[in-house]
Amino acid sequence: MTKMTYREAVRAAMRKALREDPRVFLMGEDVGRYGGAFAVSLGLLAEFGPERIRDAPLSESAFFGAGIGAALGGMRPIVEIMTINFSMLAMDQILNNAATLRHMSGGQLNVPIVCRVATGGGRQMAAQHSHSLEGWYAHIPGIKVLTPATVPDAYGMVLAALREPDPVFIFEHATLYPLEGEVDESTETFDITRAAVMRPGKDVSLITYGGTLGKTMQAAVRLASDGVDAEVIDLRTLRPLDTRTIVNSVAKTHRAAVIDEAWRTGSFSAEISAQIMENAFDDLDAPVARVCSAEAPMPYAKHLEAAALPQVEQIVAAAQELVSRHG
Amino acid sequence: MTASDTSARPLVDREHSLFLLREMLRIRRFEEKAAEMYSLQKIHGFLHLYIGEEATGVGAMQVFTQQDNIVATYREHGQALVRGMPARVLMAEMFGKATGCSRGHGGSMHFFDVSRRFFGGYAIVGGGLPVAVGLALADKMQNRQAITGCYFGDGAVAEGEFHESMNLAALWKLPVVFLCENNLYAMGTALERYQAQTDISRKAAAYGLPSSAVDGMDILAVEAAAKQAADYVRGGNGPYLLESRTYRFRAHSMADPDLYRTKEEIEGWKKRDPIVLFERKLRELGLLTDADLARIESEIATEIEDAVQFAEASPREPIEDLLKDVGGQVAR
Numbered sequence A: 001m002t003k004m005t006y007r008e009a010v011r012a013a014m015r016k017a018l019r020e021d022p023r024v025f026l027m028g029e030d031v032g033r034y035g036g037a038f039a040v041s042l043g044l045l046a047e048f049g050p051e052r053i054r055d056a057p058l059s060e061s062a063f064f065g066a067g068i069g070a071a072l073g074g075m076r077p078i079v080e081i082m083t084i085n086f087s088m089l090a091m092d093q094i095l096n097n098a099a100t101l102r103h104m105s106g107g108q109l110n111v112p113i114v115c116r117v118a119t120g121g122g123r124q125m126a127a128q129h130s131h132s133l134e135g136w137y138a139h140i141p142g143i144k145v146l147t148p149a150t151v152p153d154a155y156g157m158v159l160a161a162l163r164e165p166d167p168v169f170i171f172e173h174a175t176l177y178p179l180e181g182e183v184d185e186s187t188e189t190f191d192i193t194r195a196a197v198m199r200p201g202k203d204v205s206l207i208t209y210g211g212t213l214g215k216t217m218q219a220a221v222r223l224a225s226d227g228v229d230a231e232v233i234d235l236r237t238l239r240p241l242d243t244r245t246i247v248n249s250v251a252k253t254h255r256a257a258v259i260d261e262a263w264r265t266g267s268f269s270a271e272i273s274a275q276i277m278e279n280a281f282d283d284l285d286a287p288v289a290r291v292c293s294a295e296a297p298m299p300y301a302k303h304l305e306a307a308a309l310p311q312v313e314q315i316v317a318a319a320q321e322l323v324s325r326h327g
Numbered sequence B: 001m002t003a004s005d006t007s008a009r010p011l012v013d014r015e016h017s018l019f020l021l022r023e024m025l026r027i028r029r030f031e032e033k034a035a036e037m038y039s040l041q042k043i044h045g046f047l048h049l050y051i052g053e054e055a056t057g058v059g060a061m062q063v064f065t066q067q068d069n070i071v072a073t074y075r076e077h078g079q080a081l082v083r084g085m086p087a088r089v090l091m092a093e094m095f096g097k098a099t100g101c102s103r104g105h106g107g108s109m110h111f112f113d114v115s116r117r118f119f120g121g122y123a124i125v126g127g128g129l130p131v132a133v134g135l136a137l138a139d140k141m142q143n144r145q146a147i148t149g150c151y152f153g154d155g156a157v158a159e160g161e162f163h164e165s166m167n168l169a170a171l172w173k174l175p176v177v178f179l180c181e182n183n184l185y186a187m188g189t190a191l192e193r194y195q196a197q198t199d200i201s202r203k204a205a206a207y208g209l210p211s212s213a214v215d216g217m218d219i220l221a222v223e224a225a226a227k228q229a230a231d232y233v234r235g236g237n238g239p240y241l242l243e244s245r246t247y248r249f250r251a252h253s254m255a256d257p258d259l260y261r262t263k264e265e266i267e268g269w270k271k272r273d274p275i276v277l278f279e280r281k282l283r284e285l286g287l288l289t290d291a292d293l294a295r296i297e298s299e300i301a302t303e304i305e306d307a308v309q310f311a312e313a314s315p316r317e318p319i320e321d322l323l324k325d326v327g328g329q330v331a332r
Helices: A006-020 A044-048 A060-072 A086-098 A151-161 A210-225 A243-253 A268-283 A302-308 A312-324 B014-039 B054-061 B077-083 B087-094 B128-141 B154-158 B160-171 B200-207 B219-234 B263-270 B274-284 B290-313
Strands: A002-005 A024-028 A053-055 A076-081 A114-119 A144-146 A168-173 A180-183 A196-199 A204-208 A230-234 A237-239 A256-263 A289-293 B069-073 B118-122 B148-153 B176-182 B211-215 B240-245
Touching: A002 A006, A002 A151, A006 A024, A006 A044, A006 A076, A006 A151, A006 A180, A024 A060, A044 A053, A060 A076, A060 A086, A060 B128, A060 B160, A076 A086, A086 A114, A086 B128, A114 A151, A144 A151, A151 A168, A151 A180, A168 A210, A196 A210, A196 A243, A204 A210, A204 A243, A204 A312, A210 A230, A210 A256, A210 A312, A230 A243, A243 A256, A243 A268, A256 A268, A256 A312, A268 A289, A289 A312, B014 B054, B014 B077, B014 B087, B014 B219, B014 B274, B014 B290, B054 B077, B054 B148, B054 B176, B054 B219, B054 B240, B054 B274, B069 B077, B069 B128, B077 B087, B077 B118, B087 B290, B118 B128, B128 B148, B128 B160, B128 B176, B148 B154, B154 B160, B154 B176, B154 B200, B160 B176, B160 B200, B176 B200, B176 B219, B200 B211, B200 B240, B211 B219, B219 B240, B219 B274
Parallel strands: A024 A053, A024 A076, A076 A114, A114 A168, A144 A168, A204 A230, A204 A256, A256 A289, B069 B118, B069 B148, B148 B176, B176 B240, B211 B240
Antiparallel strands: A002 A180, A144 A237, A196 A230
16 A cells, blocks of 8 residues: 555556556646646656647647547547636537447447546635536536545546546546545556445435545544434445445435535436435435535635535534434 | 649549549439438438538548548538448438448438548537547557548638637647538528638638638549648648638528528529539540440439438337447446
């Protein structure tokens, strides 16, 4: 096991892939000489050169689309889009081409592209750099949506994604880059099909992913001191969703809260809630609760941003409310 | 170095000329049959006909080898036929049959044939250009000699993806022939009503790549200009923008009442019908006889009749296979 940060884990995985597979290359804004907006690719240019660590112009649509074409032409591109808000500029290529070509071509084409995108708020970056739109992506058939919340997943998901025949999006919550953890770099297999039970519990299921996993784990600790035994589930992969792990947990706890940094209306938390209703309705002792961001563009000021984002106190309160109901 | 430099043109060789004429006629008759099948409700959805633009489709395709990549638009029947895709699989695709080139998933706008490196018809205007850039990038990174032919209409020039793709291909010196089929209308909006600079070939200068414009109704001129463009790109010099100035004789799609053009304008362009012009030229040169033409027409009629019968008789994709080729699924 090697101790490293989330940032270093993504970099280590990319370095391993670049060393082992000549088809792999990294392309995006400032990934080379700058070292990546979040310093994820720092040092890779020196090792692999400008052909494989390819600085792109501010042309999200063109360089993501070029990633599609390169994948069709036999390469294994990793495209980095600096933030999820910027990915809107590539949405035509993402939705109309990457996600669609395999089916629309009657199965003749497949697009093995990996796209890494920073997501989420909490850094006072205001309303054009801070949103959590990964739930929109999870709406799209034809792609996989991964949301690594831990250091081992930051590492393993890059390598797993590169083995997929179809487009994979990896949403890295930007507050996680300094997070420390341990990675087993000798492991060759990474399961991206299952959600993870991060903390077993019997009283309430707290279901989350990405940037809110840490807050949810803190909430579980606080709940434990109040005598509430919370189970915490990290969804890990939003599409395809591991419904089984969610349903098994609710069958045990009979209560569920979904914690999702996206806006509540039409969000991925709504999908989780619907899955629970469809698949575990009879197990529920209380309606599914949701803790989401305030329905406003993300504000800059620290106190406003903090008020907009899901916080530990709200998660604790939602769980307390659920367990106060009797089945 | 301009497209009108006649010294660059191929010799007017009888066999090749008859081939070019035949290919243009194949497209014309295929499209006429497609329109008929649409009227008979055998073909549904959108149907965009290529009639009038055949010289561009046939002339330009002559310069691409089977190792090269082709990226086309939703008005791609002509390119697909000339690329060698059988008329029957194209007709079957439009009939929505399992034997269609995209198994009935794509329809008229989305023909694909990976075995012929025909990477599809793209129906988001401008959406094929970044993909073409990427195909060229893959060739360059893997030291293959192939080039990519990227077709798009004049409407695409107004899209950001056109400009982003020009810049990226030029910046990275990628082997792409950008081929603008300028038929003067973005759906129903005339070029001068949506472009501040109507000389599309001049846009290339902003990205530092060479360009030229050619009379898209003169097939030999198109072929010569495309050869010049392809030779430049094969030489490792980076991309080239070729604008072929043409006109569609039919409406934008079968759903279009064509209210935005005058009959006089359309009739004026029909006097420059690329097939009529080429036939006349070949007759003047003594390279085409009535018997030649009758034989060609008869062979094409047989091919297209076969295509319709094949499409009609073909099975539909089973509904059980609806989800088969959706990517990103997990086997459970």
